[in-house]
Amino acid sequence: MVRLLxxxxxxxxxxxxxxxxxxxxxxxxxxxxxxxxxxKILDVYEQRxxxxxxxxxxxxxTSDQQQQYLTTVLTSRDPSLDIILIDxxxxxxxxxxxxxxxLDRYLPLGARDALLRQYLPAYVRANIVDGTLIAxxxxxxxxxxxxxxxxxxxxxxxxxxxxxEAIRQAQTILQGERNPNLNGIGxxxxxxxxxxxxxxxxxxxxxxDVTDERGRLVLTEDMARRSLQFxxxxxxxxxxxPPNMAEKAQDTIRREMQQGRWIFGTxxxxxxxxxxxxxxxQVKGKIGVAVMPRFExxxxxxxxxxxxxxxxxxxxxxxxxxxxxxxxxxxxxxxxLALEASNLPAFxxxxxxxxxxxxxxxxADALPVVLNARARPVHPRYxxxxxxxxxxxxAVLARTKTPEQAAREIVQGLRxxxxx
Amino acid sequence: xxxxxxxxxxxxAMRRSPRDLSxxxxxxxxxxxxxxxxxxxxxxxxxxxxxxxxYELHLxxxxxxxxxxxxxxxxxxxxxxxxxxxxxxxxITLVTVPGAALLGLLLALLANLxxxxxxxxxxxxxxxxxxxxxxxxxxxRWFFESDYGVVNDVLRKLGLAPLFWLSDPxxxxxxxxxxxxxxxxxxxxxxLLAGLQSIPKEYYEAxxxxxxxxxxxxxxxxxxxxxxxxxxxxxxxxITALQTFDIPYAMTGGGPGxxxxxxxxxxxxxxxxxxxxxxxxxxxxxxxxxxxxTTALYLRFLQREEGE
Numbered sequence: 001m002v003r004l005l006x007x008x009x010x011x012x013x014x015x016x017x018x019x020x021x022x023x024x025x026x027x028x029x030x031x032x033x034x035x036x037x038x039x040k041i042l043d044v045y046e047q048r049x050x051x052x053x054x055x056x057x058x059x060x061x062t063s064d065q066q067q068q069y070l071t072t073v074l075t076s077r078d079p080s081l082d083i084i085l086i087d088x089x090x091x092x093x094x095x096x097x098x099x100x101x102x103l104d105r106y107l108p109l110g111a112r113d114a115l116l117r118q119y120l121p122a123y124v125r126a127n128i129v130d131g132t133l134i135a136x137x138x139x140x141x142x143x144x145x146x147x148x149x150x151x152x153x154x155x156x157x158x159x160x161x162x163x164x165e166a167i168r169q170a171q172t173i174l175q176g177e178r179n180p181n182l183n184g185i186g187x188x189x190x191x192x193x194x195x196x197x198x199x200x201x202x203x204x205x206x207x208x209d210v211t212d213e214r215g216r217l218v219l220t221e222d223m224a225r226r227s228l229q230f231x232x233x234x235x236x237x238x239x240x241x242p243p244n245m246a247e248k249a250q251d252t253i254r255r256e257m258q259q260g261r262w263i264f265g266t267x268x269x270x271x272x273x274x275x276x277x278x279x280x281x282q283v284k285g286k287i288g289v290a291v292m293p294r295f296e297x298x299x300x301x302x303x304x305x306x307x308x309x310x311x312x313x314x315x316x317x318x319x320x321x322x323x324x325x326x327x328x329x330x331x332x333x334x335x336x337l338a339l340e341a342s343n344l345p346a347f348x349x350x351x352x353x354x355x356x357x358x359x360x361x362x363x364a365d366a367l368p369v370v371l372n373a374r375a376r377p378v379h380p381r382y383x384x385x386x387x388x389x390x391x392x393x394x395a396v397l398a399r400t401k402t403p404e405q406a407a408r409e410i411v412q413g414l415r416x417x418x419x420x
Numbered sequence: 421x422x423x424x425x426x427x428x429x430x431x432x433a434m435r436r437s438p439r440d441l442s443x444x445x446x447x448x449x450x451x452x453x454x455x456x457x458x459x460x461x462x463x464x465x466x467x468x469x470x471x472x473x474x475y476e477l478h479l480x481x482x483x484x485x486x487x488x489x490x491x492x493x494x495x496x497x498x499x500x501x502x503x504x505x506x507x508x509x510x511x512i513t514l515v516t517v518p519g520a521a522l523l524g525l526l527l528a529l530l531a532n533l534x535x536x537x538x539x540x541x542x543x544x545x546x547x548x549x550x551x552x553x554x555x556x557x558x559x560x561r562w563f564f565e566s567d568y569g570v571v572n573d574v575l576r577k578l579g580l581a582p583l584f585w586l587s588d589p590x591x592x593x594x595x596x597x598x599x600x601x602x603x604x605x606x607x608x609x610x611x612l613l614a615g616l617q618s619i620p621k622e623y624y625e626a627x628x629x630x631x632x633x634x635x636x637x638x639x640x641x642x643x644x645x646x647x648x649x650x651x652x653x654x655x656x657x658x659i660t661a662l663q664t665f666d667i668p669y670a671m672t673g674g675g676p677g678x679x680x681x682x683x684x685x686x687x688x689x690x691x692x693x694x695x696x697x698x699x700x701x702x703x704x705x706x707x708x709x710x711x712x713x714t715t716a717l718y719l720r721f722l723q724r725e726e727g728e
Contacts, residue, residue: 064693071692075479097479097695191673244566246587246676380480383693395677398587406677 023320025054027328029085030066032251032270033307034341041333045324054324061251063087063193067383074099074312082315083325085138087193088126088306088375089382095129096380101311103133106322118331119346120370126378127308134310136329137346139337141305142373143197144366146257146265146275149288151177159290161300163205163230166293170240170263184240186253186265187231189397194250195390196376197303198266202227204301205294210377210385210414217418225407228396232403246397258283266292268305272360273342289362291369304373306346338363344370381417388413466708473702479695492702502703504678505686512597512668512682513661519601520657521650524608529642531609532616545613549606557670560599561586564671586672589679596668596680603667604660608653615649616642647725655718659711683707 029038035058042054060066067090073081074097086094094100104112112133116124123137145166147159151173160166170184188194203209208223234241250267257265258275260282265271275287294300309328311321327333331350337343338356344366350356351367360366377385392410395401401409473492477485496502531541548556563570564585572582585595619642627637665684668674674681674689681689687707691700 068692071695075695093480093695096482098483191675242567244584244587247566247584381478381694383695387689387693391675391677394675395679398584398589398676398679400589400676400679 023052023317025052025082025317025321025324026057026080027054027083027085027324028057028059028066028070028081030063031058031061033085034337037337037340040340041328041336045327049323052320052324057081062249063089064383064386074314077314079312079314079316081312082317082321083328084310084312085307086135086310088123088141088304088308089193089378089386091127091134091308091310092129092378092380093382094310095132095134099310099313100134101313101315101318101321103136103311103322103325107133120348122304122370122373122375123306123308123346126304126306126375129378135308136325138307138309138329139334139343140346140370141268141270141307141344142302142366142370143201143266143268143292143305144302144362144369145290145292146267146271147288147290148260148263148283148286150286151263152288159288160293161291162296163293164296166264167234167238167240171238173263174240181261183242183256183262184238184264185234186241186248186257186262186267187234187245188248188250188253188266189231189245189394190247190249190252191390191394192249193386193390194268195393196386197305198231199224199227199389199393200303200374200376201266201292201301202230202295204303204374205292205298207298209374211418215378217414217420219411219414221407221411224392224410225403228393228403228406231393232396232399235397246394257287269342269344269366271342272362273340276342289366291365300369300372302369302373304370304375306344379417384417385414388417469701469704469708472697473705475698477696477698477701479697485698488698492699493706495699496702496706501678501681501686502683505681505683508593508680509662509664509683511593512600512664513658515597516600516604516664517654517657517661519597520605520608521654523601523605524612524653525650527605527609528612528616531613542613545606545609547606548603549610551603553603553666554670556599556603557667560595560602560667561671563599564595587676589676592672592676592680596671599667599671600661600664604657608657611653611656612646612649615646619645651718651722655715658714658718662707662711662714683710 027038027042029035035056038056042056046052046054059069067087070081070084070086091100107115115136116128116133119137120140123140127133127135127137145159152159152169155169155173155176157169157172160169166185174182174184188198200210203219203223203226206223206226208219210217210219212218231241231245235243235245253262253265254267254271254274256262257267257271258278258281272287272289275281275283276285291300292302309325311318311325315321329346331345331347334343334345334347335350335353335356338345338350338353339359342360344363345351345356348367351363357364376382379385388410392401392406392413396403396406472485474487474489475485476488476491527541527545531538531545533541562568564572566572566582566584566586569585571585575582583591585591623641623645624637627641632640663684664682665688668680668682669685669688672680674685683703684707687700687703690696690703694700
């Protein structure tokens with residue numbers, strides 16, 4: 001009897017020891033970030049690290065929807081998430097709210113600089129907030145002009161380099177095709193994060209910006225008005241965009257372009273993999289990718305995107321989470337994401353990698369675009385800044401406000417946030 | 421109502437025996453868990469909200485707030501977006517509460533008919549009632565979508581020009597209101613159906629004997645006897661209308677611009693998105709007060725009715 005009891009006790013101890021060795025980590029990503037590809041990447045990690053199990057939690061289809069959920073989890077100091085994939089606009093907010101475990105704890109200054117030198121500089125800048133390393137890059141992103149190569153060829157056009165050219169080409173093709181389901185230039189206009197990029201593109205292309213290098217607000221009402229007017233003109237004056245652009249989100253345009261409903265679309269890089277690989281894609285092999293057009297006499301401007309891995313400050317497995325985070329932000333994983341999800345790498349050398357170029361021929365010309373892409377304002381109150389801009393453009397596109405009215409409100413709203 | 425209750429307790433207290441006292445003590449002990457639970461999940465959060473509303477607590481400036489007294493409330497008075505959200509909320513309430521009451525009454529009468537027709541109606545009542553609000557919002561967003569939506573498809577087939585239901589502020593308001601009425605009238609109908617079934621058949625038989633016509637029966641018997649149920653339905657419907665969030669959030673996200681943003685949506689933007697918990701709490705307190713005031717108004721009305 002005693003022997004039996006001892007036996008049971010020993011067995012229990014052994015079992016609990018085995019349980020203690022089993023580490024469970026939970027990674028949060030959004031629905032847009034290809035959970036299927038991410039699962040494959042994590043399966044490899046589990047194979048190499050017996051005893052570590054990694055679960056994926058998927059939530060929210062857009063950057064803002066993901067953040068809504070994460071805000072609830074993080075403000076309640078919930079320890080259920082260990083690693084979180086965050087948008088490039090978030091690190092300042094995460095630092096201010098105390099949601100991220102600073103990575104400097106694991107990286108002595110020399111090692112940190114050596115590591116960061118491998119990444120594209122824009123992502124190093126985005127992830128260091130007031131000297132603290134908040135996150136490491138998962139993949140880069142920028143806006144490109146996706147176009148219907150077949151249609152442009154048919155009318156003898158080359159990919160446009162200026163907006164005027166793009167408008168003329170769209171008008172000619174629309175007139176020639178007489179297809180009621182075909183639209184000209186697609187851009188984001190609904191109330192979502194992508195619309196912030198729409199608002200900023202013409203401002204950047206004209207040489208302006210929201211703040212100067214010292215973070216002081218320099219956006220004028222006139223610059224804002226011209227941007228709003230430009231998008232409104234695409235619908236009402238040039239008639240290359242349908243009148244309901246106020247309803248269009250990025251993924252709506254991507255899906256419609258996939259059905260052959262757009263000639264041009266200003267989209268982020270992820271769209272490519274869908275156009276080429278999705279079973280329902282009607283534009284396989286018919287899509288070209290170009291640098292965003294510039295204005296006559298101006299410069300080309302693209303909106304910097306990209307996603308970062310950060311460790312939740314409330315994780316109970318920070319050391320293990322850090323090991324996984326280093327794997328997820330490695331060139332190896334970046335290459336898988338480039339091959340399978342057409343995610344632009346945050347490592348410059350991968351833009352010359354033959355495998356990557358075979359899957360994404362246009363990556364060969366993408367590096368300068370990412371290098372020159374402009375970052376949205378860096379500010380702990382970024383969500384408010386974004387809300388002011390996207391609602392302003394959305395109201396103009398819905399014709400409930402004139403560009404003058406909306407420009408005044410945007411600049412006033414920004415002044416309140418920047419305290420100027 | 422409460423006065424009457426007070427008097428009867430007072431009477432009983434005068435004749436209170438030791439055994440009564442121990443029963444009362446037992447009753448309080450038995451009620452204690454319920455009160456504790458209520459305190460934990462209702463009273464404490466509301467008090468916490470009120471305290472937070474007195475702080476400048478914006479997570480962009482760190483997790484610790486500073487006491488600012490009524491500054492957040494002063495800001496409310498100057499905030500044009502708050503005024504707009506309040507206006508939209510009140511308009512939605514004014515349109516959808518009577519709308520749902522009328523449609524709900526009609527549905528309840530149909531569901532109460534002694535013919536076969538009542539079964540499909542009763543089944544149809546349960547579906548919208550059981551559906552989560554945000555589902556209803558998403559369904560109606562597709563319904564009113566300008567390129568692929570059913571509504572515009574019908575307009576096109578009739579040879580009319582399609583309308584931009586979700587990006588024209590006035591149309592968006594009516595599209596949202598119609599969806600809310602569709603979603604909530606079944607709740608009203610279910611409450612009213614219960615009320616209808618509790619009306620004794622004898623009254624109708626007596627009316628038949630007296631030769632009353634259908635309108636007289638409805639106006640003199642059904643409606644007065646249905647009043648208590650209708651009242652309950654109206655109170656609940658009004659409170660939920662003041663808190664409208666899901667359907668406009670799913671359909672327009674408050675757009676175009678801020679044209680269809682309700683109070684609950686603005687509160688969510690300030691707290692969950694902007695992380696401005698102090699100011700968001702002040703707005704939530706304002707909404708709480710609005711709901712309490714509406715309930716008090718209804719209760720007063722009820723007291724007066726009962727007093728007559």
